Amino acid sequence: MDQRVIEHADVLVDWSAQVERGDNVIVSVAEGTHDLAVAVAEKLGDRGANMITLYDSDELSSAYLSAHDGTFDHAGAHEQRLLEKADVYLRLGGGRNTAETSDIPQSVRQAYNKSRTDAREARMNTDWVSTLHPTRSLAQQAGMSYSAYKTFVYNAILRDWESLAEEMAEMKTLLDAGSEVHITTDRTDLTMSIADRTAVNSCASVAYDSHNLPSGEVFTAPYATTGTAFFDVPMTIDGTRVQDVELVFADGTVVDYSAVQGEETLSGVLETDDGARRLGELGIGMNRGIDRFTDNILFDEKMGDTVHLAVGRAYDACLPTGETGNKSAVHVDMIMDMSSNSTLSIDGEVIQRDGTFRWEDGFEA
């Protein structure tokens, strides 16, 4: 087995999920991720954890949902019980065809997701970590050879996470102290409030309330958003390519939107519920191991030269105790490239210009 797969499992189980003896662990195994699953299973056995493995297959989901009439009655009730008794949930993402679920009717998908709200919340209450095993399908999506894609993925995942956590702590300090964020690019001029919100130092460990591997972003839950945001990084939502999205905000809510490609899909997202038209997240990518866009949100949004905004659900970790943030059945991230003609400012002070943070070489105040 590729030694990097074993190292990936080590980082996932020890640094990211902090698995301990006797923990009830769920491992969700996507198509094409068998090798990583074997390495994770061995690691969990060695740690003395309890393991159950789920099969996460887009082909099965597609077959199931396409045949369903779309009326669901608590579709995740048995899964919910499992999740409620679990300590750790490890999602090994991968797959063999990123377009596999593209022909599921939007209404069926929405009804299904809605009926699984309790199960999803139970999963969010575990120490969950979502990671990714490089598959040929993901390499194709990225427009890369399989070999080059593997190098790319492990560069992003096998980092010195403790050191990156220290650098990101600086950004968290700035966001926690700040009241207003202002972002400008060629086509973006957006202001949002972050007063009283707490940023998460997302360094790929549940110990930091960070649930992605790789991670490498600092994020918070903005509100009262005003202005225009343009997202120039292409993305895939529910199997559909969506490109060049523009959102216009007034008083925190999307009042106008467009997309050069995939506008219908975008519309479906925004019309899910009220919360889907408000921001749930502002994230600042800081993982310098990610050096190109690969049409995969798990990587793209962590890239050092990007900022992303998500419409929909906010993370509780960003909110003052007892306060509820933006609620929604969706959470869809959209990314803007900050590498040129851009500024990110907090309370009027430029923190990042043209992709360079103020503590990095070459920063121009």
Add this chain to the structure above:
Amino acid sequence: MDQRVIEHADVLVDWSAQVERGDNVIVSVAEGTHDLAVAVAEKLGDRGANMITLYDSDELSSAYLSAHDGTFDHAGAHEQRLLEKADVYLRLGGGRNTAETSDIPQSVRQAYNKSRTDAREARMNTDWVSTLHPTRSLAQQAGMSYSAYKTFVYNAILRDWESLAEEMAEMKTLLDAGSEVHITTDRTDLTMSIADRTAVNSCASVAYDSHNLPSGEVFTAPYATTGTAFFDVPMTIDGTRVQDVELVFADGTVVDYSAVQGEETLSGVLETDDGARRLGELGIGMNRGIDRFTDNILFDEKMGDTVHLAVGRAYDACLPTGETGNKSAVHVDMIMDMSSNSTLSIDGEVIQRDGTFRWEDGFEA
């Protein structure tokens, strides 16, 4: 997709598991069974059932258990919750290497199984069905080409189950009314009591208390066994080949035994506990779609020209209400070929001679 896979899913979901709208269904997907899983998922969607899929990988189990120190604390607690909330459990067996788990230490395997007793019992309380998708590994075990093996498997599974259920009902009637069974072959002369015992018409449907697909056997729980039984069909017990077993019974208990191959493994089985030396089952194979031995108990014991006896645990369904049958930690089936020089008699009347039942063409009274 092979049309037979779709028909298999139809039989499994409708006839065997009798899935209804809103049922919470677990689908356990072994390595190599993806195609059947897709067909089952589509069927479950069409029926409006709720679905969760487990990944049943011998490679993962082996990696996990081989790395574990062997001390388990309720290893199936989260799985148990899932099972308690499930209505139906569909086990899609398959695999890519029948010897994959052979290097797990016996002590670790036993400790693991013991700690999962509650989960196992919860599974037995669902409408569970165990079936099998033809894989290359199973074809190899059977000594057959992949193509020929698929034909064999679907011949066994895609039967007119209602019609076979009617035929087997005749056998059940005979066994329920009978007091004594007498079996003779070249090297077998065995008598056992079945008075007051109830036979199970195992026609591959939970509606008949039958949980295997394929099935096609009628079985009961004999006692007071006397005489000699010779099992000429080879079998694999815990990964070891066992062949030409002879058991000598007196007053219901094995008093002498031998095997040309694997006698040590046989000895280990018989010495597990007191019940391991008494019979728990007499089964009469009646599935004429199974026309050869394939070293797989799910098929071999259902073959029309065979009778099998199991040492160990009896099934409650065969016992008078309130009565406990033979108890044991084991249940090991052994098969004898009845195709020539054999008789199966109930209370002195020959029911099957040389493999032909008395209601079949060519039967000689």
